[in-house]
Amino acid sequence: MTRFRARSLVVAAATAALALTACAPGGGSDGGDAPQRQASDVETDVASAGDVTLTVWDQEVRSGQDKPLKELNAEFMEQYPNVTIKRVSRSFDDLQKQVRLAISSGDAPDVVQANNARADMGSFVSAGLLRSLDGYAEVYGWNERFGADVRAVSSYSEDGKTFGEGSLYGVPLTGEMVGVWYNKAKLDELGIEPPQTMEDFEAALATAKEAGEVPIQFGDLDQWPGVHTFGFVQNMTVPRDDIVKLGFGQAGASWTSSENETAAQTLVDWVDRGYFTDGFLGLGYDPSWQSFAKGEGVFLVSGTWLLADLQSGLGDDLGFMLPPTGESGELAVTGSTGLPFAITSESENPDVAAAYLDFITSEDAMAKISDAGGLPVYDLESQQVDGIQGEMFDAWTTATDEQALTPYLDWASPESSTLLPAEVQKLMDKSASPAEFLQALEDDYASFTG
Amino acid sequence: MSAGRGTATRGAPGEPRAVAYLYLAPALLVWALFMAWPLIRAVWLSFYEWDGLSVGTWVGLDNYVAVFTDPELREPFGHALVLLFFFSVLPILFGLVLASITARADVRGAGFFRTVIFLPQVVAMVVVAIAWRQIYEPSGPLNDGLRALGLDGLTHAWLGEQATALAAVGLVGTWVGTGLCMVLFLAGLSKVPRELYEAAALDGAGALRQLWHVGLPALRGEIAVAITLTVVAALRTFDLVYVMTTGGPGTATRVPAYEVWRWSLNEGRVGYGVTIALVLTALILLVTVVVNQVAERGER
Numbered sequence: 191m192t193r194f195r196a197r198s199l200v201v202a203a204a205t206a207a208l209a210l211t212a213c214a215p216g217g218g219s220d221g222g223d224a225p226q227r228q229a230s231d232v233e234t235d236v237a238s239a240g241d242v243t244l245t246v247w248d249q250e251v252r253s254g255q256d257k258p259l260k261e262l263n264a265e266f267m268e269q270y271p272n273v274t275i276k277r278v279s280r281s282f283d284d285l286q287k288q289v290r291l292a293i294s295s296g297d298a299p300d301v302v303q304a305n306n307a308r309a310d311m312g313s314f315v316s317a318g319l320l321r322s323l324d325g326y327a328e329v330y331g332w333n334e335r336f337g338a339d340v341r342a343v344s345s346y347s348e349d350g351k352t353f354g355e356g357s358l359y360g361v362p363l364t365g366e367m368v369g370v371w372y373n374k375a376k377l378d379e380l381g382i383e384p385p386q387t388m389e390d391f392e393a394a395l396a397t398a399k400e401a402g403e404v405p406i407q408f409g410d411l412d413q414w415p416g417v418h419t420f421g422f423v424q425n426m427t428v429p430r431d432d433i434v435k436l437g438f439g440q441a442g443a444s445w446t447s448s449e450n451e452t453a454a455q456t457l458v459d460w461v462d463r464g465y466f467t468d469g470f471l472g473l474g475y476d477p478s479w480q481s482f483a484k485g486e487g488v489f490l491v492s493g494t495w496l497l498a499d500l501q502s503g504l505g506d507d508l509g510f511m512l513p514p515t516g517e518s519g520e521l522a523v524t525g526s527t528g529l530p531f532a533i534t535s536e537s538e539n540p541d542v543a544a545a546y547l548d549f550i551t552s553e554d555a556m557a558k559i560s561d562a563g564g565l566p567v568y569d570l571e572s573q574q575v576d577g578i579q580g581e582m583f584d585a586w587t588t589a590t591d592e593q594a595l596t597p598y599l600d601w602a603s604p605e606s607s608t609l610l611p612a613e614v615q616k617l618m619d620k621s622a623s624p625a626e627f628l629q630a631l632e633d634d635y636a637s638f639t640g
Numbered sequence: 641m642s643a644g645r646g647t648a649t650r651g652a653p654g655e656p657r658a659v660a661y662l663y664l665a666p667a668l669l670v671w672a673l674f675m676a677w678p679l680i681r682a683v684w685l686s687f688y689e690w691d692g693l694s695v696g697t698w699v700g701l702d703n704y705v706a707v708f709t710d711p712e713l714r715e716p717f718g719h720a721l722v723l724l725f726f727f728s729v730l731p732i733l734f735g736l737v738l739a740s741i742t743a744r745a746d747v748r749g750a751g752f753f754r755t756v757i758f759l760p761q762v763v764a765m766v767v768v769a770i771a772w773r774q775i776y777e778p779s780g781p782l783n784d785g786l787r788a789l790g791l792d793g794l795t796h797a798w799l800g801e802q803a804t805a806l807a808a809v810g811l812v813g814t815w816v817g818t819g820l821c822m823v824l825f826l827a828g829l830s831k832v833p834r835e836l837y838e839a840a841a842l843d844g845a846g847a848l849r850q851l852w853h854v855g856l857p858a859l860r861g862e863i864a865v866a867i868t869l870t871v872v873a874a875l876r877t878f879d880l881v882y883v884m885t886t887g888g889p890g891t892a893t894r895v896p897a898y899e900v901w902r903w904s905l906n907e908g909r910v911g912y913g914v915t916i917a918l919v920l921t922a923l924i925l926l927v928t929v930v931v932n933q934v935a936e937r938g939e940r
Binding site: 214215216287290293294309313314316317318319410411412413467468469470471472473474477604605607608611612613615616619621622 | 684685688690691692693694695696697698773774776777778779796797798799800801802885886887888889890891902905906907908909910
């Protein structure tokens with residue numbers, strides 16, 4: 191009896207499962223053709239839109255970004271009483287995971303802050319879940335407002351296959367880049383100037399090591415910081431255009447080039463010479479920059495997002511500079527914008543959403559971000575800043591003026607966000623040779639670019 | 641069959657009546673909604689190549705073929721076997737020893753020690769993971785302690801070296817699991833009449849022999865439960881690995897559950913990730929059934 195019942199249950203379950211196969215997952219949403227808005231159709235008069243509730247998902251939870259955005263939202267609602275902004279704010283990790291579900295659920299927010307990467311914004315675009323902003327860019331003059339580099343990291347072809355060009359799918363508020371933080375007091379002690387070339391930088395590392403200092407404070411237990419460190423060396427040794435192609439996952443470059451080999455070998459040499467913190471693979475990212483802020487370590491290769499935290503530790507001893515340049519003398523720096531704000535295809539009030547995007551990226555907004563200690567994405571020259579924030583502003587201006595930004599390397603392919611960090615660790619603990627390291631990346635790159 | 645009296649709806653004595661299902665219904669509904677339905681959905685998804693966003697493509701059994709033939713997946717499953725030792729074998733051994741010490745001997749403050757050993761069990765795994773990350777740091781308490789003892793040669797970047805990372809994660813599992821096993825065994829041992837031990841002692845059996853001949857046979861059921869729980873914990877480990885090492889250094893601590901997360905949420909291959917999850921589920925189910933079969937057979 192029980193056996194029979196069990197069997198009939200299995201049959202029932204199997205039948206149910208078979209019945210389900212009639213429809214494919216994701217079939218509910220009409221993917222493929224995102225609505226386009228021509229410039230001529232755009233309605234810029236928000237007041238005439240009637241009562242509108244705009245749901246906005248962002249990840250600006252850190253105080254430096256949260257405050258300006260809160261103020262901007264309040265001002266927007268004051269200016270347009272017919273609009274209510276419903277803000278949902280989450281940490282980067284949480285937002286990244288939840289946006290995916292929310293945006294394809296049939297009840298998507300109007301505006302989402304989407305990670306630029308191929309696995310995020312790229313796949314949203316290819317599934318037709320985001321609106322192209324080209325029409326709005328024309329009306330609001332965003333192409334003049336944002337530099338070409340800045341627009342590139344939010345641009346995809348309509349099928350989501352090509353990254354770095356095509357239509358604009360988001361606008362950012364802030365800039366960010368991976369440069370070199372340094373301890374001014376220690377450089378003085380060692381008698382070295384902030385190094386401008388790779389040669390000088392390596393000499394500085396050797397001097398620091400000899401003096402018993404930690405030349406580069408580094409912790410890679412979290413896996414991703416290693417990608418920034420590799421990218422930092424790569425920026426000094428590999429032609430900028432090649433890095434851009436690799437980072438955007440576009441055909442035409444190769445990981446196994448001799449320049450990339452130099453980059454990988456250089457990184458291994460630095461490990462051999464003890465230029466990094468002892469046991470760096472067992473040390474977390476946070477403890478490593480916290481050690482630097484406490485005065486351990488001469489250099490720290492990391493992003494502009496650490497400004498406030500490092501400054502509270504080191505005060506006036508904190509310095510920031512762009513990566514030194516290699517033999518070619520060409521400046522290259524891993525960097526991008528903060529996460530761009532995008533409009534979903536399901537938004538019922540895309541014109542209001544676009545007006546909102548224009549508002550939060552206005553010059554007034556940039557001033558607010560600067561005042562809060564952040565790095566606005568443009569209009570830096572109008573801001574009154576001094577000290578280390580000024581150094582950071584100068585560096586960003588130089589980098590964008592020279593179009594020197596190179597993309598984060600783990601954006602390239604869907605797999606590279608877990609492949610690259612693991613491979614860099616293997617390179618740095620020498621379980622993979624530079625050749626094996628590059629071959630693993632080349633295999634992924636080649637299979638992706640086809 | 642027999643009963644002439646009473647209503648026709650009533651069946652033979654002992655046969656469940658229809659109304660019984662009514663009592664089961666709420667639980668059954670919850671189970672169906674949150675267990676059965678997701679499982680059916682998962683099986684359905686495993687037949688598709690799907691990125692989680694656009695329309696999926698039916699690929700039949702391709703995902704299963706891929707899971708069983710992918711050489712890259714052998715490593716994580718191998719790591720799961722290693723974790724079995726740390727999550728299951730060690731805690732059961734330690735649990736046995738601790739339980740037999742604290743159950744019988746009049747240890748001072750036994751209650752306190754029991755609580756301390758059980759404590760990790762009630763702390764969230766993420767918290768446990770973060771705490772141990774700090775303990776294992778190159779200049780963390782563990783290495784400091786070793787240096788203080790003059791054992792400088794034994795210091796390691798525990799989570800950062802391929803040779804030590806998996807064992808370091810595993811030992812945290814041992815630390816967590818031991819308390820659970822001990823409490824289970826304590827409960828089992830409390831059923832054993834003291835006289836049995838006294839008789840064994842009179843016959844000249846030492847502590848070890850007493851444990852072997854008196855304690856262990858009484859604990860058969862509890863050991864089966866302990867094996868089941870710890871094996872499941874070992875095979876589905878995710879939080880510890882994710883927080884402590886992200887699968888690194890390199891791929892040295894990647895486990896099946898990490899691969900499920902990686903493929904379905906990170907690489908945009910939901911169908912493949914779900915298939916790994918289903919294979920893992922089947923494996924866990926198989927192990928539990930075998931453990932319980934063996935335990936029951938021994939009972940007779």
